[in-house]
Amino acid sequence: MDLPRFREIARNKSAENRKFLQTLKKKDARVVDNAFHTTHEEVFETTDCLKCANCCKTTSPIFYQTDIERVAKALRLKPGDFIETYLRVDEDKDFVLKFSPCPFLDTDNYCKVYDSRPKACREYPHTDRKKMVQITELTFKNTLVCPAVLEIVERLKQIEL
16 A cells, blocks of 8 residues: 555545535435445455555544443553553543554554454444435545545546435
8 A cells, every 4th residue: 555645646636525525415315325335345345454554543533431441441451541541632522542553553554452442443434324424524534544435435426426
């Protein structure tokens, strides 16, 4: 995965992609969901996230209380100690990682807490969710992080929705 090249392409297409995703809000939500889900499946049939892991290298998931308890237990830490060691409160008052890249990402792009990972990591990149028209801003942000999301959006731009 050529991440510098991906970042350049994503930046160059950002205005166009933001505009495209905004137009989806006016479309039939079921049609948009179907197109996203079908394209998501197609793209992820040939995507190996372990070759990239840019999401883990550059962003932080939100950690909800259940996530904190689950990951802390996996690491054999008390939730308070886990928070103190790994998390901070962001501008939205959410718990997020203090560090980037993720401290649980190993050198082979495997997650050291994969079976206990936060809900946001489990659901990333969110392109197979229902009501995609409600998360177009998140999808746009993810086109700048995830090559697969950029590919999904580029394919969707070629479809008449």
